[in-house]
Amino acid sequence: MSDRVTEAYVRESASPGSRLPMLLGEARLPPVLTAAYGTRFLPRPLFVQDDHMTRFAEDLVQFYDLITALPRRMFDGDLHRYCAALGIGERKKQLVTRLGGGTPPLYGRADLSYDGRRFQLLEFNVTSEIGGVERGGEIPRVMAEAGCFAPFAAEHDLRYVDTGHRVAETLKTLAGTVSRTGTAVVAVLEAPGGLAENGPGWQAVAAVLRRHGLDCLVGEVQQIRRRGDHLVLDGRTVDVVLRGFTIEELLAQSDGEILAEPLFRAHEAGTAVLWTPMESGLIDNKGCLAMLCAPWVRAGLSAEELALIDRVLPWTRALRQNLAAVDSALLDQCMAHRTELILKPNAEYGGEGVVAGWEVSEREWHRALASVGPEGAVAQRRAVPRPESVVDPFTGRAQDWRAVWGLFLTPEGPAGMEARAVPDSGGAVVGLRTNARACIAGVFTFPGNTPPESTAAVRP
Template sequence: MSTDRMTQLYNETCLLPSSKLHSAVEAVERNPLLSHWTGHYLSRPLFVEERQIRGFADDVVRMVGLLTSLPERLFDGDLDRFCAALGIDDRRAALMRRLGPPPHNGRADMYHDGTSFKLLEFGIASEVGGWDRAGEIPRAFLEADAFRAFAEEHGLGYTHPAKAVADSLRQVGATVRPDGEPVVVLLEGPGGLVDYGTTWRTFESVMRGFGLDFHVAEVGDVQERDGKLYLGSLPIDVVYRCFETNQIVDEPDGPALVEPLFRAHEAGGTVLWTPMSSNLFNDKGCMALLSDPRYRHRFTTEEQAVIDRVLPWTRGLGGVGVTVDEELIGHCRERREQLILKPSGYFGGKGTIPGWECSDENWTNALREAASSGCIVQERVVPRTEPMVVNPSIREIQPWQAVWGLFYTPDGYAGTYGRALPTENNGVIGISSNKGTRTAGVFHYSSDS
């Protein structure tokens, strides 16, 4: 049921009459840093060979470099043309272009198809979630005696993404405060803490555990004075941005609300991590540009090989001011069962429509409607089965599927986590799109284990 041998070993051990592995997840559920999160945890971790995940991470980091080079490669550095090609309207483009290019920081989501990983989407931004849970879940599993014994026997390890991002924040904070620990404030959008407060408070606790002076607030809570931001009387060295473009554009005075952050960043008094240009490259239309055969000659043979190895067939479809390609529409209609439609500017599975779940008529209507606002169409990747022991007493194993999230910082690979659903759900695997989704930690192992 799985191509991963460590998963098979884990399940075999879990089914032994004397094994207590199946109850190890209780250490996660009662962990103080994880117990207040409103989501649910998978009953076991995911497993991956370390050489495989690090090799794919190297490819992802190279892809991020290609992604951020698109304006220069394809549009001679003209951001107006770049935004027009992506169908980004003027208000959003103005915010995204306000500061310079972003650092390579974020999370890439992918499936494992049983042979290799395939990229589903980039997340070049600081507001992507999971940095804390991805590291704390494996740490909590190791607190369970039965799991710790299994991990030691098979040489399991993990990388903590929150530690990696804490290291990055210290590095950028040193440009403002070279003689001490930086003050970091995570800023949500207006009213954002109502929906995401629990998540960011957990993140705050984890970051403080790594020694950072870390706080959580909303963008309207800070003021700029003499080129530096303040939260009340507290001077801020680094803003960890957790609001995105749509949250600001949807506010009547949105641009004025974030202008103090831009001014402080430009003055050098406070670093904005990451600038809103991250959202420019976060647009899924960028993947279509990388995949488009019209631009293939702009990449070296080696770069083309990376794109082919990592990215499924992807095409852009429409957008604001973009003429709809009728030939592409026809091609997508014919390949309905092999394609999935994703709105360009959203995340978390919002608005995603799998062609294989639609009738021909509904699929055609979805393509037409999505083309008016901008979307990508991507080749379906079928994830491998992740067998889960759901009832050890009767040796019941249930098939699940997982989407993996690979974290990266300017220093490279920063860890992995997963989200999973039973295969019978056959839908988008995401916390915001399906409440049955479970979050999983990831352990890596050596090929010699």
Template sequence: MMTITAACVTDAYIRNEKLAQAVELTRFPAELERCWGPRMLNRPLFTRTSELQQTSSDLGDLFGLLAALPERLFNGDTAAYCAAIGIGEKRLAMIEKFSSGPPLLFGRADLYNDETGFKILEFNLSSKLGGMDMCEFQSSLLRNPDFATFASRYELRYTHTGERIAHALRVASASITDGRTPRVGVVCAPGEMAVHERMVASFAGTMRRVGVEITIGELGRLSSSHGTLRLNDAPIDVAFRFFSMGDVLMHPEAMKQAELLFRAHHDGVAVLWTPMNYALVSNKGTLALVSAAADSALLSTDERAVIDRLVPWTRILDDDLIDYCRRHREELVLKPLHGAAGVGVTAGWACDERRWTAALRDASAASVPNELDVADRWVVQRRIVPRVETVVDPFTATVQDWVAAWSVFLTPEGDAGAFARVAPASSSPVIGYSINPDVRMAGVFSIGAAR
């Protein structure tokens, strides 16, 4: 039996005239339209189910490695580990004070898919994530009769991220809720509601449609009375953390409110999703550490195989690497260790030698922790050339080459759905939604039955 490839399904989708306006004619939830509508791609993306399953499995194994790094590479010396990846003393103190137990797997991996498979760029292990609502793209598109017929023919499937998150929150809060559905509060940093309102509202809509009621508010709206944590005066069992450690350090008043939340978590009154010790694993420096460890005897054969399949060569930049990086400019990308959304990234192949040398010089300069208590360090990573995705311009009907940054969500049970950010191949080398106006959002379907 011939294996149906993603390229084959893409070609069939594009040639099917009934699907030319399928996305445009699909009625999406109002919150999703408001958040992403003008920047949705006019088609979904496709990958083999077996390929996505292998990647999700590898990501789970990688998470286990990251969580074990302080013990395996630093003999349990968390302070030395934090120093290696640029986490300052204030952050370490907060981690140690307000964390209990090892972090559970929850987050989003951002990847490129080259000709050998998926390769990770970043592992965002946190609950402050974008795209958790994008599963509505797939569920809505399947209500289009023509697409539903197409999906049946090619055995297209997807994982509903909202359903997987709802299950994870039910399990995490079981000791508090005694079997009922948890009451969830999405807690933002002071002043951040206006910034994230559309994204959070769309996520809340997704969760309500899977049976989980959501209250949205900022840290300053938290209170506690009679053994119950409240947000906007509404009782909550789970505080879905949509603020970072830096947000708390920037606002002294926020720290007081955060401590209220941390105590509630510690006392078993409410669940903090996710705890502060996620900062130990959600850091580009951790990928550099496991990449370097793969060249040693510290990892097993199976662990090295996971790194080989999933993690491109990545190192924390130091003086010993400068000459190598200069010689291999077109093969490397330079990233701020604590950066996000593509901000501050320098792609060696997209700049001249003078600019690259200057970027390396600035990145290798000695630094001390800033006001957010992170040292301004950098990682250098091997360039991954993503495979081309075919997109038809809806206005001119011309065929264009685009490239995708794939995002795979994971919960403690594994795969929790995927979406992609997609941009023209001729666009910026960084596929960042907030910094590149050409970037579009797309739902992801996998092809073929699950193993």
């Protein structure tokens, strides 16, 4: 289902002499973004009705409250049992509970499918190592300033939220709890060797944060030093560490815990803030989504909570190692509904290891189910997005693309959107790391008051 703004944009883009297809050329993307992503930008922005976005964001905050309550409600607060249920091993459990195992903060990016009526949650990245902060506000900002786009934006009352500004305000608040000088110094820290691949992206994040008034440094975790109870990078005392390394990247180092210990001690001493703390790993796990769909969990939830889950989340089930032996009925169910399901490993990110049942044979699907590792995986019902028609700026021909929308969240609430898209023939995984055809899109909202589609649960 399309919308009036998208239809108007595509119609005008296809008109003879229209400058809209050349929007990217006029938008003057910041050099740090082109250094990080080259030419991987969709020629046009995507549009969504603002009340569809705000209603889903409200649901998502409630969903976060529900998912963070799982250890208390389903395991009597016993994190050992909770981690065991998620397949979290002992070393990882020690790391994610190093600062006490409290409720992780609401901060991250929800990856969504949108069919034109409603959003559905694909993954909930409640953690700081997410990408896109540098894209969510910057791309629509420069598009809005382009001469060819400004009249269209004004006609349709288009808006966007500056994600970089919202994140910077969060970090300033955090720095205010520890800084003695009033000047917030943020250090974006990658894993050892991580800047070789991810450095351009983090430099883009740093540039956005600097534009919003933060003093931002970029480094790797082993470069941090302690000066008394304080953290120091490049000779500067650090107030907030924006954690760009994943838990898995830290665990890949034989001395990963030792490298991160100065961060933990400064956080405990109140001289610096680790954002987000390792406790994010307690819910930044695809298995948490599957847990909310599990019959034994659903039996303990209220009718309102069940309705919330069914509005937000497609059918999702946890897959364990040796699935044939531990749950043969689930294996049979996944085989019977292969073309409706997608498999996602819990320990991977960025689309790594994802297998779409509709893209492989029965034998390949069975092999994927049988190859689930010790961290587990999930099988999730396919969410079919609406096609996004894009006029090629060189050929003038329209082509359908498929998008995954990213909704950013901070403790203050929704913090803007971005999107990634691939051509219809570009494969199931819409990830920049794993799909060379994936492009980045800016997102604008427009006023509207059309009720979302009814959300009766659809189960394999």
